[in-house]
Amino acid sequence: MNCRSEVLEVSVEGRQVDEAMLALLHTILLHRSTGKFHYKKEGTYSIGTVGTQDIDCDFIDFTFVRVSSEELDRVIRKAVGEFKDALSNTGSDGMGQISLEFYQKKKSRWPFSDECIPWEVWSIKVNVVNLANEQERQICREKVGEKLGEKVINIVEVINRHEYLPKMPTQSEVDNVFDTSLKDVQPYLHKITFQITDSLGTSVSTTMRRLIKDTLAL
Amino acid sequence: MDNDLSSQDKKDLDKFIKFFALKTVQVIVQSRLGEKICTRSSSSPTGSDWFNLAIKDIPEVTHEAKKALAGQLPSIGRSMCVEISLKTSEGDSMELETWCLEMNEKCDKDIKVSYTVYNRLSLLLKSLLAITRVTPAYKLSRKQGHDYVILYRIYFGEVQLAGLGEGFQTVRVGVVGTPIGTITLSCAYRTNLAFMSTRQFERTAPIMGIIIDHFVERPFGNVGHMHPCNYRAPGEEEGGYAGVEDSQEVCTTSFSTSPPSQLYSSRLSYQPPALGAADLCNPATCGGAHPHQMAVPGKEGGVPQVPMQPYHGAQAEHGRMPSCPAHDTAHHIPATPSSSGEDAETCSRSSEQKSAGLADTLETTFTRKVGAFVNKPTTQITTASLDLPFAAFAPRAYDLEENDPMVHPPDSPDTSSPLQGSLHSQGSSETGEQAQEDFVMVDFKPAFSKDDLLPMDLGTFYREFQNPPQLASLSIDVSAQSMAEDLDSLPEKLAIYEKNIDEFDAFVETLQ
Numbered sequence: 001m002n003c004r005s006e007v008l009e010v011s012v013e014g015r016q017v018d019e020a021m022l023a024l025l026h027t028i029l030l031h032r033s034t035g036k037f038h039y040k041k042e043g044t045y046s047i048g049t050v051g052t053q054d055i056d057c058d059f060i061d062f063t064f065v066r067v068s069s070e071e072l073d074r075v076i077r078k079a080v081g082e083f084k085d086a087l088s089n090t091g092s093d094g095m096g097q098i099s100l101e102f103y104q105k106k107k108s109r110w111p112f113s114d115e116c117i118p119w120e121v122w123s124i125k126v127n128v129v130n131l132a133n134e135q136e137r138q139i140c141r142e143k144v145g146e147k148l149g150e151k152v153i154n155i156v157e158v159i160n161r162h163e164y165l166p167k168m169p170t171q172s173e174v175d176n177v178f179d180t181s182l183k184d185v186q187p188y189l190h191k192i193t194f195q196i197t198d199s200l201g202t203s204v205s206t207t208m209r210r211l212i213k214d215t216l217a218l
Numbered sequence: 219m220d221n222d223l224s225s226q227d228k229k230d231l232d233k234f235i236k237f238f239a240l241k242t243v244q245v246i247v248q249s250r251l252g253e254k255i256c257t258r259s260s261s262s263p264t265g266s267d268w269f270n271l272a273i274k275d276i277p278e279v280t281h282e283a284k285k286a287l288a289g290q291l292p293s294i295g296r297s298m299c300v301e302i303s304l305k306t307s308e309g310d311s312m313e314l315e316t317w318c319l320e321m322n323e324k325c326d327k328d329i330k331v332s333y334t335v336y337n338r339l340s341l342l343l344k345s346l347l348a349i350t351r352v353t354p355a356y357k358l359s360r361k362q363g364h365d366y367v368i369l370y371r372i373y374f375g376e377v378q379l380a381g382l383g384e385g386f387q388t389v390r391v392g393v394v395g396t397p398i399g400t401i402t403l404s405c406a407y408r409t410n411l412a413f414m415s416t417r418q419f420e421r422t423a424p425i426m427g428i429i430i431d432h433f434v435e436r437p438f439g440n441v442g443h444m445h446p447c448n449y450r451a452p453g454e455e456e457g458g459y460a461g462v463e464d465s466q467e468v469c470t471t472s473f474s475t476s477p478p479s480q481l482y483s484s485r486l487s488y489q490p491p492a493l494g495a496a497d498l499c500n501p502a503t504c505g506g507a508h509p510h511q512m513a514v515p516g517k518e519g520g521v522p523q524v525p526m527q528p529y530h531g532a533q534a535e536h537g538r539m540p541s542c543p544a545h546d547t548a549h550h551i552p553a554t555p556s557s558s559g560e561d562a563e564t565c566s567r568s569s570e571q572k573s574a575g576l577a578d579t580l581e582t583t584f585t586r587k588v589g590a591f592v593n594k595p596t597t598q599i600t601t602a603s604l605d606l607p608f609a610a611f612a613p614r615a616y617d618l619e620e621n622d623p624m625v626h627p628p629d630s631p632d633t634s635s636p637l638q639g640s641l642h643s644q645g646s647s648e649t650g651e652q653a654q655e656d657f658v659m660v661d662f663k664p665a666f667s668k669d670d671l672l673p674m675d676l677g678t679f680y681r682e683f684q685n686p687p688q689l690a691s692l693s694i695d696v697s698a699q700s701m702a703e704d705l706d707s708l709p710e711k712l713a714i715y716e717k718n719i720d721e722f723d724a725f726v727e728t729l730q
Binding site for chain 1: 254255256257258259260261262263267270271272333338341342344345347348349351352353356357360389390391392393394684
C-alpha cells in the first residue's frame, strides 16, 4: 500500500504563519481524530464523543473548526511555533514546509525498534511575504482568508475520497494505530516535521523531527 | 456476505440517515447563528451523541426539520434542502445559499452499514462543520445585527437553486455510499451579492416595526425560520413531538474488533432508549473482510447477542456547556441559544406568533444578534430602540438535560444574549446576562453606534484615518534634533536608572 501524499501551498505574511498553519493542521486533525475507545469484553468497544470549537483568526479573515482538546491544541501550537521560529531565524527567504504525517506502527522483534509506516502525509508549503503598508495588509487578510477556505475545501475533498484508513485495531493493537495519550480525543498516530529551504531552494539541515507522544516509544 | 440488506441493517441504515439529516440541519443552522460554536469532548460515550460528535440539538430546528421531512427520508429525487437567506431591515431579502442532502441510485452493496457507513457519515459531518465556516454566508452571518438578519428554511423535495442568482458556485462537502444509494451533501452559494430583490411572498407590511420588535425582543442572533411556504400542518409528525422524542434515542454504538483467531461476530448494539425500543444487534457478517474495516473474523451470525450495558448519559454532559472557559454567565455559548428561548419569548412578546397557527405572517422565530460597530441605521429607528438591542437579554438557563426536548416547553428559555460591543465581549463569546422574564435596560454604548457621541460613522472614521500623515518623529530634521538631545541626556538617565535598579528588578519579578 502506498502512502498517499497531499501538498497544499499558501503565501502568507509573517504574522499570519501561525494561524494559517493551525487552521490547516487542525482541519486535518478534526477529520483524523475519533473519540476515545473503550474496550469491553468480547472484543467490542465503544467510542467517546468529540466536541468541536470555532476559532477566529486575529490576523486573517478566517474561522476554522478544531477538535475541543486543549492538549492536542498545545501540541500543535508548539510544533507550529517551532516552525515559525525556524522560518524567521534562518537566513531563508521565508520558504518552508511543514508536514503532518499519519503512520502506523509495526512491531518488530527485538533488537529492532518498531517500524513506523506512514499512510498519509500532508505537506503544507509556506511562502512568507513582506508587506509595505496597512492597506496591503488588509487586502492580504482577506486574500489569505479566501485561500485558506479553498485549502479547507481541498482537504475535505481528499478526505472524502475514503481511501485507505488503517483498520480498527483490537485492544492490544490500538497504540499502533491511534495516539491514546490524550485524555479526551484519540487522533491517529501522527508526527509533525518541517523543513526550511534556503534561498537556493535546497533543504537546509534544519529538518527536525518531532514525535508526538508515542506510548510505545522504545 | 448477503446481497440483500438484512432487515436489521436496513433499519439501522434508515435510522442513520434520518439522524444524519437532522444533525446536518443542526450544524448548518447553528453555523449561521452568528456566534461561535463550542462543544466539549467527552471520553465516555453518553449515548445520545450521534456519530460520536457533540452537536447540540436546538429543539426548534429539529422540529422544523422533522416537519419538513414528515417521516420520509431523502431519496432519489427527494432531497432535503436547507436554504439560508438574508433579510435587510428594509425588507429586502436574498437567498445566500442552499445546502442539499441528496440520494442517488449508485449503491454500494458491499459496504458494512453498522460500521463503515456510520463512520463515514461521522466524517461527513465533520467536513460539514469545516465547510460551513468557509462559504461566504458565514462571514455575513457573523455580522448580522442591525442591518440584516439571516434566516433559514428547510424543505424537502426538488432542489431549487433559482434564487441564488447567476454564477452561483457549488461546493461538494462529501459523499457516502450505502447499500441503498449514495448520499451526497453539497452547497450551492451565491456569488453575486450586489442586488437584492424582494421576495414575492413577502407579506409583512411594517417591516420596520418587525425589525424593531426583534431588536427589542430577540437579541440573540440568528436564524429565524422563514415564511410558511412549506409550512405543513403537523399531521403525521413522527411520534416524537408529543413526547417520546426519538431524537433522544440513544445511539451508543458498540463496535467490535475481533482478533482473527476468535470466532466472534461483530455486532452493533444500541442502547435501549428510555422508551424501550429494542436493542439492535447486528449479527454482522464478515465474509471477506473489507480492507477498510475492522478485522471481523469468520463467523456468520449465530452468535448470541447480548445487549451492551447502557450508557445512559443522555442527560448530560454533552448538552452542557462547552469547554470554553466556562462560566455560565460569562460565556454562554450561543449554540444552544435561541430555539426554546425564542419560543417563549415570541409568544409572550412579539407581534408575530410562533408557528402554531401562523399561516400567513412571517415566522417570528427570528433571533438576531447585534454586533459591535453597528452602523447607524439609515432608517428611522428611534434612538430609544438603539439602546434596546443591547439591552435585551433573554433568560439563559437553557436546560439541555431534556428527555423530551421537543416537548419541553422551555420554562426558562435561555439563550445567550448577543454581544454588546467588543468592549464587553469576552474571549470568544459574548457576555450574557440573566434576565428572567423582563428585560433589563443596560445602557451600553458601543463605539460608532450613535451619532451624538461621535459625529461620524465607522466608514467615515476608517476612511479618514486610513492614511494618516507620517509620524513627526520619523521625519528627519526633527529626529536629528531630538537624537542630539537624547544623547546628551543619556548619562543622567543612566545614573537615575542605576540608582533605582532595585525597583526595576522587583518589577521584573512581578512579571515572571
